Amino acid sequence: MTKLISHQIHQSFSNMKMKEETLMEEKRVIKELEQGKELVNRLMNNLKNPSSKESNMRLISGILRSYENSIVMMSLDQKTLKRSPETKRMDPSNNKKRRTSDKKTSKKVKVCVGREQEGTSQLDDGFCWRKYGQKDIHGSKNPRGYYRCTHRFxxxxxxxxxxxxxxxxxxxxxxxxxxxxxxxxxxxxxxxHSVSLFKEEERNIVPKLHHVTEQPEDISKHMKSEELMLSLDDLENKKEIFRTFSFSNPETENTTGWKNLMENFSPTTTSESGITNELISASVANSPTDDSCFSSLKNILDLSYDWSLM
DNA sequence: CCCATTTGACCACG
DNA sequence: CGTGGTCAAATGGG
Known part of the structure; x- marks a missing residue:
């Protein structure tokens, strides 16, 4: 009897702890978003008074960072709620090269990235990948490409x-x-500093700013590709997240806000399809260290573009 | 010349 | 033995 009670107490104590942690997490997200909002305001000011010395690029970097961090936090939050206990595998001591068995601990993530970019069949998820193989997969028309991080070595x-x-x-x-x-x-x-709040491996599994659904391994194996496409529900979900992210001015709810913003930086961009690419090259020319930031920006724009099609 | 991609060989696993 | 994943030599572009 007393054991039962103490067990219950313990249980509710850990529940409280969990709730507390979730709250902390929410607070962090909110804080991050507030920072982002503040940066947006400063950027708007800058655009109104071009005399300001503050670097627009820096502000945009900050805004993107804020978005990315928030998204990562939120997706992590959802994940940790859903996650089943990880099966810990001992490493096969005699494994020479192959890592197939310990790979089972990794997560499979399905991403659908809208339309093919003109010219590039390469998908940009903000990371640098190097192709190391390609394989025809029996039962599929299209070959599968194998990529690893450029910084592997x-x-x-x-x-x-x-x-x-x-x-x-x-x-x-x-x-x-x-x-x-x-x-x-x-x-x-x-x-x-801000992202290091998370375990590296988890943070990075989520390809930044893409629609992501996690498929249980056994299901995704047997699903046809069209079944693997994202459900509208999920899209709607992410959309909602982004709405929360959008500025208080309702006019900026859809992509036009971004587009207007972008045109201030790159007046030559006229066609819709040209916006992202030109912007990226421009940013590379201006400041090479910022290109990564803009590849993320490209993701955002891609996403917005996708949504507007739906 | 350097680096990324291509592509067939090789290997592990079921 | 078939299949999927990786290696590494060959190739090609900048």
Whole structure:
């Protein structure tokens, strides 16, 4: 009897602890978003008074960082709620090269990244990937590409992904992320302090700013590609997240806000499709260290663009 | 010349 | 033995 009671007490105590942690997490997200909002305001001011000395690029970097951190926090939050207890595998001591067995601990993530970018069939998720193989997969029309992090050897980053064009919809790619980034490859140095709140491997598994659904391994194995496409529900979900992110001015709810913003930086961009690419090259020219930031920006724009199509 | 991609060989696993 | 994942030599672009 007393055992039962003490067990219950213990239980509710740990429940409280969990709630407390979730609250903390929420507070962090809110704080992050408030910072982002503040930066947006400053950027708006800058655009009104071009005389200001503050660097627009820096502000945008900050805004993006704030978004990214918030998204990561939120997706992590959802994950930890859903996650089943990880099966801990002992490493096969005689494994020479293959890492197949310990890869089972990694998470499979399905990403659908809208339309194929003109010219590039390469999907940009903000990380630097190097292709190391391609394989025809029996039963699929399209081959599967195998990519690893560019910094595998320089920084010992073990991140790996597989990309396969969808049979059902050739404009769509199925991307599977295995292993997380440990390289911090594309993050600005300023982001380090805030994102280091999370376990590296978890933080990086989520490809930044893409729609992501996590598929249980056994299901995704047997699903047809069209079934792997994201559910509208999920899209709606992420959309909602982004709405929360959008500025208080309702006019900026959709992509026009971003577009207007962008045109201030790159007056030459006229066609819709040209915006992202030109912007990226421009930013590279201005400040090479910022290109990673803009590849993320590109993701945001891609996303917005996708949504507007739906 | 350096670096990334391509592609067939190789290997592990079921 | 078939299949999927990785290696590494060959290739090609900048």
């Amino acid at each position: 320089t920084r010992g980053c073990l991140a790996v992904k597989q990309v396969q064009k969808s049979d059902a919809d050739p404009s769509c790619y199925e991307v599977k992320y295995l292993e997380g980034h440990t390289c911090n490859g594309n993050l600005l140095s300023t982001t380090k």
